[in-house]
Amino acid sequence: MPRWPTDSRARLVDAALGLFGEHGYAATTIDEIAARAGVTARTFFRHFGDKEEVLFSDDDSLMPHLITTILEPTGQVSAEQLMNRALTSLAQAMQPEREALRARQRIVDTEVSLTGRELAKQARWQQAVTEALIERGFPAEHADVLSAIGFALFVRSLHTWLADDDGPDLVTRVQDALPRVRTVLDVVSTR
Amino acid sequence: MPRWPTDSRARLVDAALGLFGEHGYAATTIDEIAARAGVTARTFFRHFGDKEEVLFSDDDSLMPHLITTILEPTGQVSAEQLMNRALTSLAQAMQPEREALRARQRIVDTEVSLTGRELAKQARWQQAVTEALIERGFPAEHADVLSAIGFALFVRSLHTWLADDDGPDLVTRVQDALPRVRTVLDVVSTR
DNA sequence: CGAGTGATGTCAGAAACTGTCATAGCAGCA
DNA sequence: TGCTGCTATGACAGTTTCTGACATCACTCG
Known part of the structure; x- marks a missing residue:
């Protein structure tokens, strides 16, 4: 059993798209995205160089x-x-x-x-x-x-x-x- | 005699272009630009919505x-x-x-x-x-x-x-x- | 069983931006 | 002349984005 659930990246993308759709891009913070994905903000920035990239990496x-x-x-x-x-x-x-x-x-x-x-x-x-x-x-x-x-x-x-x-x-x-x-x-x- | 020198906006553009050329865009801060123009950072953001706009407003x-x-x-x-x-x-x-x-x-x-x-x-x-x-x-x-x-x-x-x-x-x-x-x-x- | 690896957490901090209120010239007007 | 409002700015506190440094711990390989 791994120490953390796998697929952080995919969960971050899902969380981000969901929150952007619900509250708008500008109104959602990295902390909120990370929280919904079950990780910290620092992990978000390990997978994506900045907030925008989560929309363009796929x-x-x-x-x-x-x-x-x-x-x-x-x-x-x-x-x-x-x-x-x-x-x-x-x-x-x-x-x-x-x-x-x-x-x-x-x-x-x-x-x-x-x-x-x-x-x-x-x-x-x-x-x-x-x-x-x-x-x-x-x-x-x-x-x-x-x-x-x-x-x-x-x-x-x-x-x-x-x-x-x-x-x-x-x-x-x-x-x-x-x-x-x-x-x-x-x-x-x-x- | 006005309270402040006029043309803050033009001086901010000059300062920004100069500093961007000397040290690069990412390496120059708004504080540095504002200081060279003789204003505060808050004044920069009154004239330009963000750091990039100073390059595109003209x-x-x-x-x-x-x-x-x-x-x-x-x-x-x-x-x-x-x-x-x-x-x-x-x-x-x-x-x-x-x-x-x-x-x-x-x-x-x-x-x-x-x-x-x-x-x-x-x-x-x-x-x-x-x-x-x-x-x-x-x-x-x-x-x-x-x-x-x-x-x-x-x-x-x-x-x-x-x-x-x-x-x-x-x-x-x-x-x-x-x-x-x-x-x-x-x-x-x-x- | 021990060394290394990799994904993560934690923390401190810089820099970008925002909201709010105070200040002081200046212009218009009685 | 004096009052009133306007405008550009400063001052300051606060949020958010993004970075660097180091610790942790499951997993893997020998």
Whole structure:
């Protein structure tokens, strides 16, 4: 029998998400989170560098998935084909988690600093994708713009999918958005 | 004669930028900033909501400039033409500030939280631009993608311009990047 | 059985932030 | 001139986040 119950980290995540949902992010203290998880505040900071990180430590698992999809050797592909494959695969992986993602997004949207942290994480993903595209054989000056556009499309689709109660699913939204890049520069204003 | 010297806010900004540059962002305390500015820490927090804000309170002046350019009634224009005008105008406004921007960027790049804050501010700008595009007569579903692409291009150009010691100026970089969006989806990987 | 390891607790403390009240120039007005 | 309110600031106490240092004790490996 171990001296302490195992899985402190998981219990801290649960406690934090629960309390953030109940009382808001700013209104819950580390002491409260630690108490609900049955540990001390010091243990919280051993698992998470700061209060925000408890909201962002989980979803790192999707990143390798995305990179693998991009690097998968499938012969010559156009950027559009590859982007379609990668974004579809990511969307499929996220789709079952809709409710959890929604709860998390509700919390993130209440604090500018959390939004910033999310965007900083996205920027790191985007950088990793750019490097993968270069390794896959795309010229560097295109890889950069490609991953920027891909992320812009994906994030926009994700947010509307989480916000809308109904409407198309995430995969459909992503696949619909992609071809529009091709013509968007030619749209003309009405005044 | 006023009871205190005027311009506390400006002196706080100067003190903060100086100390951040000399000792780093994390290593300088609010007390040190306040002392150099000749005020107390409480006064710092009256002018800036938190330690980070002293780095971000200034450049809000460029936003109205950008929005005005977009809303300027110039008859029917394509998205590409308008984006070219808006980004060029913004680049021209920023170009003379290169050294100040560089110093600030050096500081921002040392801390993830500062990067996040910068990205969050960019996201607010992007939202404002999207709304301006809609008011200008672009359909909502395109305005969103347009501003996302525009910002991606501009930020990339800005960062390389600040990082490179020589090479083309910001306006040139921005104008070179824009037409590439049109073809980027057709680029083919070499393996 | 003894040495090391790893996750935790305990404690002290720095630094970031907040609420509250006091102070003293200054501006407007009778 | 004198009164009144306003505003920027100081003073101070308190909370919360985060860090460093050291102790504890079940578990494991030899």
